[in-house]
Amino acid sequence: MNFSFSEEQNMLKDSVARFVQEQYDIDTRHAIANSEQGFSTENWALFAELGWLSIPFPEALGGFGGSAVDTMAVMEEMGKGLIIEPFIATVLLFGGVLEQAGSAEQQNSTIGDIIEGKLQGAVAFSERQSRYELADVKTTAQARQGGFVLNGEKTLVLNGVAADKLIVSARTSGEQFDQQGISLFLIDANADGIEKTTIQLMDGQRVANICFKNVSLSQDQLLGSLGDGYQALQTTIDKVMVAVSAEAVGLMQTLNTTTIEYTKTREQFGVAIGSFQALQHRMVDMFMACEQSKSLLYRAVCSMDDDNADPIEVQKNILALKVMVGRAGQLIGAEAIQLHGGMGITDELAVGHYVKRLMMINASFGDADYQQNKFSMLANAE
Amino acid sequence: MDTNFSKEDLAFRDEVRAFLKEAWTEQHAEERQARKTGVEPTINWQRRLYEQGWAAPGWPVEHGGTGWTTTQSFIFETERASAGAPDVAPFGLKMVAPVIYTFGTEEQKQKFLPRILKSEDWWCQGYSETGSGSDLASLKTRATLDGDDYVVNGAKIWTTYAQYADWIFCLVRTDNSGRKQEGITFLLIDMKTPGITVNPIKSIDGQHSLNEVLFDNVRVPVENRIGEQDKGWTYAKALLAHERTAIAGIADSKRNLTEIRQLAKQEHSGGKALMDNPVFQARFTAIEIELMALEYTELRVLASMADGNGPGVESSLLKIKGTELQQLIQALRMDVAGHYCGIIKGDLSTDQIGHDFADEARIDYMYGRASTIYGGSNEVQKNITAKFVLGL
Numbered sequence: 117m118n119f120s121f122s123e124e125q126n127m128l129k130d131s132v133a134r135f136v137q138e139q140y141d142i143d144t145r146h147a148i149a150n151s152e153q154g155f156s157t158e159n160w161a162l163f164a165e166l167g168w169l170s171i172p173f174p175e176a177l178g179g180f181g182g183s184a185v186d187t188m189a190v191m192e193e194m195g196k197g198l199i200i201e202p203f204i205a206t207v208l209l210f211g212g213v214l215e216q217a218g219s220a221e222q223q224n225s226t227i228g229d230i231i232e233g234k235l236q237g238a239v240a241f242s243e244r245q246s247r248y249e250l251a252d253v254k255t256t257a258q259a260r261q262g263g264f265v266l267n268g269e270k271t272l273v274l275n276g277v278a279a280d281k282l283i284v285s286a287r288t289s290g291e292q293f294d295q296q297g298i299s300l301f302l303i304d305a306n307a308d309g310i311e312k313t314t315i316q317l318m319d320g321q322r323v324a325n326i327c328f329k330n331v332s333l334s335q336d337q338l339l340g341s342l343g344d345g346y347q348a349l350q351t352t353i354d355k356v357m358v359a360v361s362a363e364a365v366g367l368m369q370t371l372n373t374t375t376i377e378y379t380k381t382r383e384q385f386g387v388a389i390g391s392f393q394a395l396q397h398r399m400v401d402m403f404m405a406c407e408q409s410k411s412l413l414y415r416a417v418c419s420m421d422d423d424n425a426d427p428i429e430v431q432k433n434i435l436a437l438k439v440m441v442g443r444a445g446q447l448i449g450a451e452a453i454q455l456h457g458g459m460g461i462t463d464e465l466a467v468g469h470y471v472k473r474l475m476m477i478n479a480s481f482g483d484a485d486y487q488q489n490k491f492s493m494l495a496n497a498e
Numbered sequence: 499m500d501t502n503f504s505k506e507d508l509a510f511r512d513e514v515r516a517f518l519k520e521a522w523t524e525q526h527a528e529e530r531q532a533r534k535t536g537v538e539p540t541i542n543w544q545r546r547l548y549e550q551g552w553a554a555p556g557w558p559v560e561h562g563g564t565g566w567t568t569t570q571s572f573i574f575e576t577e578r579a580s581a582g583a584p585d586v587a588p589f590g591l592k593m594v595a596p597v598i599y600t601f602g603t604e605e606q607k608q609k610f611l612p613r614i615l616k617s618e619d620w621w622c623q624g625y626s627e628t629g630s631g632s633d634l635a636s637l638k639t640r641a642t643l644d645g646d647d648y649v650v651n652g653a654k655i656w657t658t659y660a661q662y663a664d665w666i667f668c669l670v671r672t673d674n675s676g677r678k679q680e681g682i683t684f685l686l687i688d689m690k691t692p693g694i695t696v697n698p699i700k701s702i703d704g705q706h707s708l709n710e711v712l713f714d715n716v717r718v719p720v721e722n723r724i725g726e727q728d729k730g731w732t733y734a735k736a737l738l739a740h741e742r743t744a745i746a747g748i749a750d751s752k753r754n755l756t757e758i759r760q761l762a763k764q765e766h767s768g769g770k771a772l773m774d775n776p777v778f779q780a781r782f783t784a785i786e787i788e789l790m791a792l793e794y795t796e797l798r799v800l801a802s803m804a805d806g807n808g809p810g811v812e813s814s815l816l817k818i819k820g821t822e823l824q825q826l827i828q829a830l831r832m833d834v835a836g837h838y839c840g841i842i843k844g845d846l847s848t849d850q851i852g853h854d855f856a857d858e859a860r861i862d863y864m865y866g867r868a869s870t871i872y873g874g875s876n877e878v879q880k881n882i883t884a885k886f887v888l889g890l
Contacts, residue, residue, distance in 0.1 A: 244852040247836045249768040271852050272837055293769050313850050317840040318704075318860060325852060384633035394877060446829070453702075453867045457631050457875065458656045461701050461708070461868045468702035468864075475832075476840045483833060485777040486767065492777075 119414060121189060129189045131166055136197030142466040145198055149320030153278060155201045164233030169207050172355075173215065177227045184355070184417040188362040195366025198466070198473060200320050204363075205275030206230060208356050210237025213283050217300055217340030217348035226281065226302075238279035238305075240270035240326055241349060248482035250285075250349055251295045257286035257333060264288070264338070266301065266309075266331040274480075276324025277314050279305050284328070288343055300345035301337050308332070319473040354434050357481050358416050361441045364477045365413055367470050368406040368444065371452040374467060375399060378456055395455060402451050405444035412437040428494065435491040442484030445474035501797070503569065511573050518581040521546050526583070537587065537620060537662045544586050544617040553615055554591050561599050561607065562615040568804040572797065579749035580756075589658070590614040590621040592744050593737060594667045597684065601725040601733045610665075610686070624654040624668035624687070624711060625734070631871075632878045634669075635678045635731060639713060641670040641685060643727075647717040648672075648685060650693075653710060656872070660696045660709035663689050673728050684730035686722040693717075703864035704842065738874060742813040745873045746820025748796050751789055754827050758782070761834045761855070772834060785826050792819050811886045814879035821869040821876060828863040835859045 121129065139159075148156045163169050172187055173179025180186070187208070194203065211230050214223055214237075229235035246252035255268025266286055273282070282303045290297025303310075309331035312324045340348055376399055379390030389395055416433040419425040449471035453460035460467050478484060503511070522543075529539040547553040555571050557563030566574065578585070586592065595614050598606055613619045630637040639652025650670055660666065666687050673681030687694075693716040699708040724733055762773040762782070772778055799812045832839040835856035843857035851857075870876045884890045 242837055245766070247765070247767040247772075252768060269852075272841070313846065315846065315851060316842045316844065318842060318864075319840060325850065383629075384631060384636070389632075392877075394880070450825070450867065454870055454875075457871055458626065458868075461656075461865075461871065463700040463702055463704070472702070472840070472864075479832075479837055479839045483836065485775060485781070485833060488777045489775050 121185070125186060125189045128171075128186060129193055132168070132190055132193035133196070135162070135166070136193065136199070140197045140199065142198070142469070145200065145320075145469075149200050154316075154320070154322035155278070159201050161233050163201065163203070164231065168203070169233055170231040172208065173211060173227055173231060177215075177223055178231055179227070184358060184420040187355075187359050188413065188417050191359045191362035192366040192369075195363035195473075196370045198367070198370075198470060202236065202275040202278065204356060204359060205239070205279070206235070206237045208359050209239045209274065209352060210279070210281070210283060212352035212355060213239055213300065213339065213348055214302075216352055217345065218302075219339075221336075222302060222339060235280055236275060236278045237281050237283070238273050238275040238324075239349075239352075240273040240276065240282050240284045241353075242271050242273075243269060244271050246271075248486045249293065250353065251293050251298065251346060253285055253287045253298050254292060255284065255286045255328065257288050257299060257301060259288070263335055264301070264333040266303070266328045266333055269325060269327045271325045272315065272317075272323045273326055274321065274323055276312065276326055277322040281305055282326070283339060285345055285349060290343070295346040297343045298345045298349070299342055300339040300348065301333050302339055303331065303333065303337060317476060319469070319476040321476070353481050354431070355420070357434055357438050358413070358420065360477045360480060361409070361413055361416070361437050364441045364445055364474055365406065365410050367474050367477075368402075368409060368448045371448050371467065371470050371474075372399070372402050372406055374470075375402065375452045375455050378459075382457070389455075398451055398455070402448045405447050409437075409440050409444045412440045428498070432491060432494055435487045435494065438482060438487045439484045439491060442478040442487070445478055446484075449474045501794075503573070507569050507573060510570050511577065514574050514577045515581075517550060517552075518577060518583060521550065522581050522583045537659060540584065540587050541617050541620070543584060544591070547586065548616050553586065553617070554595065556592070557595060557611075557615075558599060561595075561611050568797075568800045572800060575749040576752070579753040582753065585744075585747070585750065587620075587659075588744055589623055589663075589667075590617070590619060593623060594621050594665075594686070597667070597724055597733050597737050598686075600736065601684075603721075605721065606686070606724070619664040620659065620662050622657050622660045622663035622666045622689075622711075624657060624666045626656045627653060628655055632875050634874075635682065637669055637671060637682065639668070639670045641672050641683060641718070643672075643720070644717075646720050648683075648720065648723070650685070650687065650713045650716040650718055653712050655710045656699075657696075657709045657711045658707050660689070660711050661698065661706070665689060666711065669730050669734055679731045681728050682730040682734075683727050684724040684733045685718050686724065687716065687718050688722075691716050691718070701865060702867065703861045705861065705865065707865075742817035742873055742879070743796075743799065745869065746792070746796065746816040747824055748789070748793055748816075748820055751820070751823050751827055752793065754831070755782075755786060755789060758827065758830050758834060761831075765834055765836070767836075772836075778833065781826075782830060785823060785830065788819070789823055792816070792823065795819070811882060814874075814883045814887075817873060818876045818879050818883075824869055825863075825866050828859070828866040831855070831859040832863050 170180045171182040175181040214226055243254055257264040257266045282305050284301050284303055285298050287297055288299040309329045311327040315323050317323055380388050382389050416437045419430045419433050452467050456467050459465055544553055554562050555564045555566050559565045598610050627637050641648040641650045666689055668685045668687055669682050670685055672683040693714040695712040697710040698706045700706055701708050763771050765772040796816055838853040838856035841856050848854045
């Protein structure tokens with residue numbers, strides 16, 4: 117039993133923490149979020165240089181061969197810094213699906229470029245009606261002349277604006293909610309027939325609604341085998357849920373620290389408000405919510421890195437974590453604002469921005485209600 | 499004990515419904531939907547209410563009140579909310595007016611009340627200061643008597659819609675020698691007076707409703723003082739209970755919950771209505787049951803007021819529970835918006851976005867965080883309840 121980071125993991129963690137401390141204060145972050153691009157290409161190049169973009173990829177593909185614990189270590193620090201650069205979208209999602217489903221040729225032509233910071237990617241999986249249901253796919257890819265024709269719309273695609281390449285889930289057979297019959301395609305983001313609408317989310321991210329009108333696809337743009345795309349997508353998103361949960365734990369820790377500091381300095385009735393027991397107990401609740409989230413996070417990553425773990429247990433760990441992070445995030449976010457009083461309502465203070473990111477994490481890849489229902493069905497089936 | 503409506507009450511309800519059906523026109527609904535900035539839509543609606551004679555139900559009849567019974571006021575509120583019509587802006591009609599007609603001079607009543615009733619003046623509230631939030635009585639903005647004027651210096655913060663205001667009602671410090679609650683004076687200040695600066699504060703919903711108001715040697719005629727010098731705290735306290743009762747917003751919460759039930763029935767996930775997700779359902783019904791209780795708590799308070807009591811410390815209970823439920827309902831609506839809940843609509847159309855209420859849900863949720871802070875934070879309400887109700 118060991119819950120400590122290795123020396124290498126500590127170095128990785130420190131490297132992100134140092135970047136945040138030296139180059140990513142909240143004003144810098146705001147300026148980046150409000151820029152035309154929505155993130156900094158200079159920072160992206162730096163991330164590549166520091167090796168962060170290579171972490172989850174296998175050594176055979178030029179990666180660091182990192183474990184779930186390695187990704188967690190990085191994500192937690194990224195959360196503390198409220199980093200907006202599209203690490204999740206390009207490296208974990210786009211890179212993740214390529215690693216899961218891509219042919220050697222497809223991987224060779226993309227993963228090296230991701231690691232070097234030269235390629236931005238996005239995975240387009242959600243639709244207007246789909247909510248969090250990955251199998252709810254109306255977008256179609258019809259077989260034609262040795263290839264396919266893609267039609268439909270994907271919504272709120274993470275990094276959909278800056279992406280050079282897209283992975284799109286589309287139905288090649290079956291009915292709207294069937295897991296079977298969903299195929300994945302690798303597409304140039306500026307291919308003919310693609311139209312994008314840029315949307316800003318409250319955490320500053322730029323996402324895109326992307327329409328596909330008769331987009332021609334060749335056979336070699338298919339990722340994995342025909343109709344079997346769902347599993348690769350789900351497996352990748354499971355990993356990403358754990359990564360964003362690690363980010364959430366980082367956000368929670370910063371919110372807790374900031375709130376405790378504020379209540380030590382803010383005076384009302386002639387004393388620091390942190391001296392009131394009613395508020396102390398609530399900050400203890402916030403602390404406990406964060407620690408409980410961290411425990412489920414460790415539980416999830418340890419089971420993911422264990423080759424002998426029961427896949428159902430791993431699945432349950434991941435769902436439980438996402439539920440906990442959603443609920444704890446809501447509690448900590450609400451209390452952090454409340455204990456900051458009127459100041460917590462201002463756009464100027466960092467608190468609100470951390471809260472918004474926590475809320476967006478809850479609403480990504482399935483919120484707490486959705487995952488709790490899924491967890492319940494899985495646990496009851498045993 | 500009996501909570502049935504009388505025949506007269508039912509007739510009154512029909513009258514209210516008929517009025518709302520005609521007056522709360524499509525245009526009003528659209529204005530609200532479009533979230534036009536500024537206070538014009540609110541003013542237009544208040545003027546329509548004034549024409550009907552219903553702008554100020556709580557006022558004494560001689561100043562323009564309706565003379566409604568408690569039940570009638572309850573019926574009006576319920577129908578108003580259920581039609582989707584907004585409540586009036588509280589600052590003039592519900593906050594400063596009761597102070598003026600209770601503690602003001604005859605001249606002040608003549609000068610201010612008719613203009614408030616007709617929504618000719620927009621008012622804002624100058625209470626909080628940077629160092630005086632929950633501990634409101636520690637306020638430091640100073641007023642010094644100089645001839646027939648007070649000279650006001652200092653700063654107020656979190657002033658809602660100060661950018662549109664014609665007048666501000668302020669608590670200012672006129673004496674430092676005694677208890678901090680003593681030495682506070684209640685002043686009515688014309689916002690056009692030289693020396694007043696309004697600075698905007700952008701809030702976490704991305705909007706601008708809050709402001710900082712600075713006073714630099716602002717001259718206020720003594721005739722604009724409410725009651726006696728140094729006794730302003732007493733007048734303000736009487737008003738705060740009214741404010742808290744109004745903040746509970748129970749009729750609107752009921753309406754919002756009904757709307758969310760409809761939305762959650764239409765919203766589908768994996769072919770099943772969201773309302774049929776057992777986890778969502780459990781959260782929804784827990785809120786519904788709390789709200790059913792709070793509706794009757796409010797009725798009990800109103801009935802007690804009709805007997806000539808309060809609103810006393812029970813208003814704290816209404817404020818705490820009412821705002822907690824508002825926030826839970828706002829969170830539910832965000833969850834119904836689902837993966838769309840974080841979008842900022844900006845200049846995009848509903849069709850481009852692919853969702854119709856997510857943007858509004860986000861703004862309401864984010865700004866809604868303020869409701870447990872303003873009007874005396876819920877923590878302070880609990881202190882008040884512990885002290886004055888539980889006797890601790």
